[in-house]
Amino acid sequence: MAHFFSPMDLAMLFAAATAGFVTGAGLIIAIGAQNAFVLRQGLQRSHVALVVAVCALSDIALILCGVAGVGALVREWPELLQALRFGGAAFIGWYGVQAAQRAWRGAGALVAGADQQRSWQRVLLACLAFTFLNPHVYLDTMVLLGSLSTRYPGMAQWAFGLGACVASVVWFSALGFGARWLQPVFRKPLAWRLLDGGIAAFMLVLCLLLLFRPLV
Numbered sequence: 001m002a003h004f005f006s007p008m009d010l011a012m013l014f015a016a017a018t019a020g021f022v023t024g025a026g027l028i029i030a031i032g033a034q035n036a037f038v039l040r041q042g043l044q045r046s047h048v049a050l051v052v053a054v055c056a057l058s059d060i061a062l063i064l065c066g067v068a069g070v071g072a073l074v075r076e077w078p079e080l081l082q083a084l085r086f087g088g089a090a091f092i093g094w095y096g097v098q099a100a101q102r103a104w105r106g107a108g109a110l111v112a113g114a115d116q117q118r119s120w121q122r123v124l125l126a127c128l129a130f131t132f133l134n135p136h137v138y139l140d141t142m143v144l145l146g147s148l149s150t151r152y153p154g155m156a157q158w159a160f161g162l163g164a165c166v167a168s169v170v171w172f173s174a175l176g177f178g179a180r181w182l183q184p185v186f187r188k189p190l191a192w193r194l195l196d197g198g199i200a201a202f203m204l205v206l207c208l209l210l211l212f213r214p215l216v
Contacts, residue, residue: 009155016156020163023148027140028059028171033092033206034130034137036199038172042179043186043195047123052176054124058131059141059168066146067161071138081135088133089210095126096203103196106189135210 029035034055041051065071131137141164149160185191 012152012156013159016152016159017163017166019152020145020149020160020165021167022163023160024063024145024164024167025171027144028168032136033095033134033203034127035175036202037095037126037130038175039179040195040199041123042176043182045180047120048176048179050120050124051127052172054127055131055172055176056169058128059137059172060165062137062141063145063161063164063168066142066144067149067157069146071142071144071146081138084133084135084138085210088135089207091129091133092203092210093207095130096200096207099196099203100200103193103200106193 038051038055042048145161145164149157152160186195
């Protein structure tokens with residue numbers, strides 16, 4: 001027999017999805033290494049669709065795992081988070097040094113679109129590293145969002161997760177594909193140097209925070 005949702009059920013599902021969207025957006029939009037990477041790829045129009053898809057689909061997978069209760073396993077394996085902490089710090093520090101070198105050199109090579117020669121495989125690996133080597137992504141998606149979803153009964157719990165997934169898709173699509181609207185600003189090499197300088201400073205600070213500040 002088909003099951004029909006009552007208006008009250010639909011209102012509860014909508015409220016849960018809205019709460020998931022707002023909460024997910026608040027966690028995802030916060031500036032992070034992954035967002036800085038997506039922004040730079042968008043400005044250069046370099047494999048943007050690939051980067052947006054990988055970031056959004058990764059978030060969706062982690063959020064759904066959190067709603068399903070996998071976040072409890074993450075809390076039980078602090079050693080894994082510590083390994084990711086130091087591995088992520090090493091990768092982010094290395095990327096920060098590269099950004100600092102680009103900012104220091106400055107060159108016509110920093111014109112938008114000049115990075116197209118980078119293979120999609122390298123971009124994919126960098127995107128996966130920014131996503132899965134960051135221990136905070138597991139705490140935010142699998143632990144925090146997963147825990148918050150348990151406040152909602154039945155299908156409303158999955159509606160909350162769905163709302164958070166939609167927030168991820170909307171944000172990464174806007175950041176990656178919307179970056180082209182900033183390209184008039186970045187026609188000047190100085191703008192690229194300032195951007196890379198800011199990315200370098202942020203990455204290196206984040207590297208130090210991961211090294212010296214406990215996750216929990």
